[in-house]
Amino acid sequence: MLDSFIIFATPIFKTISILILIVAYLVWLERKVAAKMQSRVGPYNVGYPHGWLQPLADALKLMTKDDAIPKNSDSLLFNFGPIWIMVVSLASFALLPFYFENPMLNVDLSLMLFIAISSLIIIGIFVAGWSSNNKYALISVLRMTAQIISYEIPLIISLLIPCILIGSLSFGEIIRFQEDVWIIFYPVLGQISFIIFMISALAEGNRIPFDLSEAESELISGYTTEYSGINFALFYLAEYVHLFGICILGSIIFFGGPNGPIFSGNILIVIKALLFFTLILFIRWSFFRIRIDQLLKFNWIKLIPLSFTGLLLACLVKYYMDFN
Amino acid sequence: MGNVNKSLKDIGSFMKLPGANLFISSTKDLFNWAQKSSLWPLSFGLACCAIEMMATFSSRYDLDRLGMITRASPRQADLMIVAGTVTVKMAERIKTLYDQMAGPKWVIAAGSCAISGDHYRHIYSVVPGVDWVIPVDVYVPGCPPTPEAFIDGILELQKIIGKGKTSPTYNTSSIPEEKTLSPLEVAKPVKKSKNLIESKFIDKNEILNFSKELKNNGFTYLKFITATDFDSNIVLTYLLGNNTRNKDVEFNIQLGEDLTIDSLSDIYSGADWQEREVFDLFGIRFIGHPNLKRIMMPDEWIGHPLRKDYVMDAHFYPYRPTRKEYEKWKTEL
Numbered sequence: 001m002l003d004s005f006i007i008f009a010t011p012i013f014k015t016i017s018i019l020i021l022i023v024a025y026l027v028w029l030e031r032k033v034a035a036k037m038q039s040r041v042g043p044y045n046v047g048y049p050h051g052w053l054q055p056l057a058d059a060l061k062l063m064t065k066d067d068a069i070p071k072n073s074d075s076l077l078f079n080f081g082p083i084w085i086m087v088v089s090l091a092s093f094a095l096l097p098f099y100f101e102n103p104m105l106n107v108d109l110s111l112m113l114f115i116a117i118s119s120l121i122i123i124g125i126f127v128a129g130w131s132s133n134n135k136y137a138l139i140s141v142l143r144m145t146a147q148i149i150s151y152e153i154p155l156i157i158s159l160l161i162p163c164i165l166i167g168s169l170s171f172g173e174i175i176r177f178q179e180d181v182w183i184i185f186y187p188v189l190g191q192i193s194f195i196i197f198m199i200s201a202l203a204e205g206n207r208i209p210f211d212l213s214e215a216e217s218e219l220i221s222g223y224t225t226e227y228s229g230i231n232f233a234l235f236y237l238a239e240y241v242h243l244f245g246i247c248i249l250g251s252i253i254f255f256g257g258p259n260g261p262i263f264s265g266n267i268l269i270v271i272k273a274l275l276f277f278t279l280i281l282f283i284r285w286s287f288f289r290i291r292i293d294q295l296l297k298f299n300w301i302k303l304i305p306l307s308f309t310g311l312l313l314a315c316l317v318k319y320y321m322d323f324n
Numbered sequence: 325m326g327n328v329n330k331s332l333k334d335i336g337s338f339m340k341l342p343g344a345n346l347f348i349s350s351t352k353d354l355f356n357w358a359q360k361s362s363l364w365p366l367s368f369g370l371a372c373c374a375i376e377m378m379a380t381f382s383s384r385y386d387l388d389r390l391g392m393i394t395r396a397s398p399r400q401a402d403l404m405i406v407a408g409t410v411t412v413k414m415a416e417r418i419k420t421l422y423d424q425m426a427g428p429k430w431v432i433a434a435g436s437c438a439i440s441g442d443h444y445r446h447i448y449s450v451v452p453g454v455d456w457v458i459p460v461d462v463y464v465p466g467c468p469p470t471p472e473a474f475i476d477g478i479l480e481l482q483k484i485i486g487k488g489k490t491s492p493t494y495n496t497s498s499i500p501e502e503k504t505l506s507p508l509e510v511a512k513p514v515k516k517s518k519n520l521i522e523s524k525f526i527d528k529n530e531i532l533n534f535s536k537e538l539k540n541n542g543f544t545y546l547k548f549i550t551a552t553d554f555d556s557n558i559v560l561t562y563l564l565g566n567n568t569r570n571k572d573v574e575f576n577i578q579l580g581e582d583l584t585i586d587s588l589s590d591i592y593s594g595a596d597w598q599e600r601e602v603f604d605l606f607g608i609r610f611i612g613h614p615n616l617k618r619i620m621m622p623d624e625w626i627g628h629p630l631r632k633d634y635v636m637d638a639h640f641y642p643y644r645p646t647r648k649e650y651e652k653w654k655t656e657l
Binding site: 039 | 388389
């Protein structure tokens with residue numbers, strides 16, 4: 001009984017601890033990149049070489065802070081929101097082959113399952129914003145729900161284009177196909193689907209130019225306005241875990257996962273995901289925020305027709321390749 | 325490894341054992357270190373000191389080096405930097421924001437206005453120092469303080485937090501002494517502009533006919549309405565302009581015991597706000613005004629601040645904390 005429990009629990013524990021460590025230093029990386037882009041230094045004094053203890057200090061400080069629960073809020077749902085988001089964003093990592101050779105959950109439809117699990121995050125966010133009993137949080141989650149539901153369509157279709165070309169939805173098959181050529185180098189279709197994926201990933205990860213739910217000038221700090229202490233830390237962490245999950249997904253689907261020109265190995269997935277994350281950081285710190293109506297109009301009028309055209313093209317290519 | 329040791333020495337101490345170094349820290353020290361290393365300030369500013377504060381946050385001085393990033397929501401902020409003059413209207417908001425911040429929390433009063441009110445100290449609308457409203461940990465002097473002074477104040481606060489002192493220093497001993505200001509000088513006759521063609525006193529019953537006649541003669545622009553309190557009586561001053569001929573007309577009205585006068589808002593719609601201002605600051609009632617209520621002071625304000633009989637410094641007594649409030653703050657922090 002105990003042995004089977006240990007066998008079951010060890011990979012989960014290892015994955016989660018490595019993941020939290022990586023994500024804590026993603027925040028540090030973000031602050032450093034932002035500082036470089038604004039000719040600043042960034043975290044420096046906390047921990048001698050370049051503020052390496054900063055994530056630890058932030059986490060410990062958030063633990064010692066009071067956990068303020070607003071008087072008129074629904075305290076059960078208020079505490080449920082951050083836990084749900086954290087659990088869901090960690091659960092989606094069961095499908096990604098990033099630390100162990102094989103993912104913990106190896107199924108045929110792993111890509112679809114990943115998308116399905118990670119789209120459950122919006123429930124936690126909506127519950128958090130609704131139960132706060134705060135107008136800014138409410139407006140923020142209404143915007144965010146509209147945004148995430150709309151951008152899920154181009155995200156899924158942009159991931160379907162490589163899957164149709166490969167002919168499988170499992171990560172194992174996708175990685176095996178890319179031993180010869182990465183999807184990003186597939187003529188026309190690879191580039192189209194990557195651009196659509198990139199834009200929708202920014203919207204899904206709630207990053208600038210699509211971080212409308214956290215527009216400070218209008219909405220204080222969005223759905224986390226009423227959260228303090230450890231609950232806020234969970235939100236903060238879960239947001240970066242989710243974003244890192246999307247980065248790993250991008251590195252597997254478009255950049256060949258563990259396949260590299262010189263050597264191959266799972267460490268390459270993480271390196272590629274970090275490079276992808278840095279690209280997102282460059283976009284975040286050089287663009288402005290757009291309006292909510294522009295956001296939705298851009299999605300429904302430009303992005304979705306483009307992604308459906310790409311899908312149709314991929315079907316035709318697959319048809320002629322298979323029958324000639 | 326040497327560098328790592330250096331950075332860990334802030335948190336705890338190393339113990340030499342045969343064959344190994346043991347790192348020891350108490351949770352109290354660890355948490356104090358964490359709190360001082362990641363002070364997140366609430367992003368708001370009140371006046372010109374805030375500009376200097378923004379400069380401290382940006383490229384050249386960069387408070388992110390010390391681990392400080394601004395938070396828009398008070399729930400996530402640890403530090404409130406009160407940068408600028410605290411007016412009575414704003415004092416309530418500052419108190420609300422301070423109460424909304426989740427503890428442990430600290431306050432820096434930056435600039436001479438936030439410390440003591442400085443040269444706005446005796447103005448009817450200014451609180452003489454933010455420590456009348458909330459407890460302050462560190463005072464940063466300057467008008468406005470330079471970024472170096474800001475950083476110095478923050479380092480001072482970090483020392484306080486590192487020692488584990490959380491009880492606020494609260495200004496009770498030095499209650500500002502009451503000063504009797506010299507009476508304001510009676511307004512001297514200023515040099516009249518070349519464009520002014522007329523300046524005279526009229527009877528207060530003539531005002532409607534007089535201004536109607538002026539309006540028919542092209543004086544369509546009401547420049548301002550103001551009043552002066554000469555202790556024995558209050559004098560209202562109107563300035564009308566003729567924009568086609570570039571000429572002005574000024575007329576004054578002496579009010580006796582009865583502080584009421586006909587409103588000009590039907591003739592000049594610009595008189596609406598001007599009359600509200602005069603009502604707010606001098607308490608003159610305008611008959612026929614569509615919406616005569618306070619425009620500058622809060623609605624629940626008592627008295628009219630620019631009147632001679634208005635008691636100086638009376639306004640901030642509501643903000644002097646009671647003994648009970650003070651004890652409550654002390655136990656909370």
